[in-house]
Amino acid sequence: MQQPEISLIVPLYNEEKVFHLLVERLDALIASSPYRLEIVMINDGSRDKTPELMREKALQSPQYTSVFLSRNYGHQIAVSAGMAHAKGTEAIMIIDGDLQDPPELLGDFYNKIKEGYEVVFAIRKKRKENFIKRSMYWLFYRILNRLSEIDIPLDSGDFSMISRRVCDILVAMPERSRFLRGMRTWVGFKQIGVEYEREKRLAGDSKYTLKALFKLAYDGIFNFSYVPLKMITSLGLYTILISLIYITYVVIKKLLGYEVPSGFTTLIMAITLFSGVQLISLGVIGEYLARIYLQVKNRPLFLVDNIIQNGEVINGQRIL
Ligand code: UDP
Ligand code: MG
Secondary structure (H helix, E strand, O other): OOOOOEEEEEEEOOOHHHHHHHHHHHHHHHHHOOOOEEEEEEEOOOOOOHHHHHHHHHHHOOOEEEEEEOOOOOHHHHHHHHHHHOOOOOEEEEOOOOOOOOHHHHHHHHHHHHOOOOEEEEEEOOOOOOHHHHHHHHHHHHHHHHHOOOOOOOOEEEEEEEEHHHHHHHHHOOOOOOOHHHHHHHHOOOEEEEEEOOOOOOOOOOOOOHHHHHHHHHHHHHHHOOHHHHHHHHHHHHHHHHHHHHHHHHHHHHHOOOOOOOOHHHHHHHHHHHHHHHHHHHHHHHHHHHHHHHHHHOOOOOOEEEEEEOOEEEEOOOOO
């Protein structure tokens, strides 16, 4: 088979409910697109029928490559695994399996790539998630941009198209905890945002738990900012300043001959407040330490159980 021009990466975790709709839309896209497309589906350790469906599809259509990871690694790693296996010579597009990101934007995105942009990211015009999730996203992106040294575009997710070159760079970046939209911004080159309406999930439930969302937010902040670490120093300085003021006040009071030994409340307040400050500071240091530890262990990012490519099963691949 000829090399595909564009690869479409679709991470899947327990998506049996939406799978048929997904394949229908992708098949229609393959049929109508003037470009040679390749679909790279990644099974991120699903526990439902997703792997069987993926297997069946990849065995019957050579445009579909299915990569089966050894367990659930999380969305960001699954997408990274997809990038490592994408063969598209010109561009790589990343979508969600639940069709919240319309794959039909492929043509528009690719036009931008042909104009010389290396990263085309989608900007959500309107979110259709519930109010709490929406406000949390809103807040997160604003905090992240205040803290980090790069300007991650507001309200853009992983839905994007990148050039072959950027894909190679991202695959070669050895970071273990991956916040892809940050890494994609960090890369630089010519980047452009395209607005779109984010759809509702077509079937099944969201696979991002609150815990996973928080992990993502943490990765965004701690992987792209030293501000929390620096804040400890400022926190320490302010604490010293406050205690100096208080000490001066007590000493003057004493010198003026007032009774001093009342002050139990102040004492308790000082102890609890400062132990809180110290514990938070330790936690911040720990956060960076854990990331260094993870990196130093240098474990493979993911293990591949097997791959189905061009209708053939390749076993026991181990990709780092
Ligand atoms: N996903 C994954 N591994 C996970 C969680 C999610 O591969 O551990 C996939 C999921 O199947 C979907 C995409 O990542 O294709 C986005 O997940 P989801 O739609 O649940 O996230 P949301 O849109 O709710 O933020
Ligand atoms: Mg979704």
